[in-house]
Amino acid sequence: GRTLGLIGFGSIGQEVARRARAFGMPVVVWSRRFAASADARQQAMEQFDIEVVASAGEVAARADVLSIHLSLTKETRGFVDANVLRHLKTGAMVINTARGEVLDYTALAAAITEKQLRVGLDVFANEPSAAEGAIDDPILSLPNVIGTHHIGASTDQAQAAIADETVRIVRTFVETGRVPNVVNLAQHTPATHMLVVRHRDKPGVLAHIFERLRDANLNVQETENIIFEGAHAAVARINLDGEPSTATIAAIQSEHPDVLNLQLVKLR
Numbered sequence: 001g002r003t004l005g006l007i008g009f010g011s012i013g014q015e016v017a018r019r020a021r022a023f024g025m026p027v028v029v030w031s032r033r034f035a036a037s038a039d040a041r042q043q044a045m046e047q048f049d050i051e052v053v054a055s056a057g058e059v060a061a062r063a064d065v066l067s068i069h070l071s072l073t074k075e076t077r078g079f080v081d082a083n084v085l086r087h088l089k090t091g092a093m094v095i096n097t098a099r100g101e102v103l104d105y106t107a108l109a110a111a112i113t114e115k116q117l118r119v120g121l122d123v124f125a126n127e128p129s130a131a132e133g134a135i136d137d138p139i140l141s142l143p144n145v146i147g148t149h150h151i152g153a154s155t156d157q158a159q160a161a162i163a164d165e166t167v168r169i170v171r172t173f174v175e176t177g178r179v180p181n182v183v184n185l186a187q188h189t190p191a192t193h194m195l196v197v198r199h200r201d202k203p204g205v206l207a208h209i210f211e212r213l214r215d216a217n218l219n220v221q222e223t224e225n226i227i228f229e230g231a232h233a234a235v236a237r238i239n240l241d242g243e244p245s246t247a248t249i250a251a252i253q254s255e256h257p258d259v260l261n262l263q264l265v266k267l268r
Helices: 011-022 032-036 038-048 056-062 105-115 156-176 205-215 246-254
Strands: 004-007 027-030 065-068 093-096 118-121 145-147 193-200 220-227 233-240 259-266
Touching (some): 004 056, 011 038, 027 056, 032 038, 193 205, 205 220, 246 259
Parallel strands (some): 004 027, 004 065, 093 118, 118 145
Antiparallel strands (some): 193 233, 220 233
8 A cells, every 4th residue: 555656657667657556556656748748647647547746746745665767868867856855754765776867865865864764776876887896885884775786687588688679670670661669760850741642542653743753852751651441542641841833733633644632731
């Protein structure tokens, strides 16, 4: 029945929440993305059976166990500071497996003494960069503080899992042309207009469309071609980096008998 508080709710935070709920722990979460999206907040509450609150301080106040899952950015450096830690209950547990720099360890040391916190740390601000080295952080001298070695990705099991996943991703790309877990797809392209073309599903139609766009020096930013039931008709949606001229649109439609209809949509 003890409450788990999560600051950050990315992939790792979500997995922690799943495991905590399996043990019957109520889970209270704060995440930056929930502040910007009510839909994401509602979806997460329904999917993970959690409670989303408005601030990190409120998570700390509710938590018997506070676990930090923030990536390190200029906005999150030192995010969990004295203003957050002061809300913790006496005797609460604090776990940081994210990055040492997101938690103010000086403020944490003061809170440990004041509130008799129990602390587990897998990350530190000045970790050794070599394969061997010792962590010499003053916080480890305090009572009820346990430090571990931040080697989760360096175990035999993790290395085997990484190799298996790499093979799976490469095989999927070779067999389907899709890349699982891709992270560098453009969220926003220079596309200003979308050309919607209804056409018969026959060879050469798309080639004709793209040739006319090439002649107009228009670059395709994104495209999809959807085939309707029976494979007689299709619709192509083509995002372009400029507006096709009236002449270009007329050429696409009039010069090929299998182009049925054209519509130009302004994107921005």
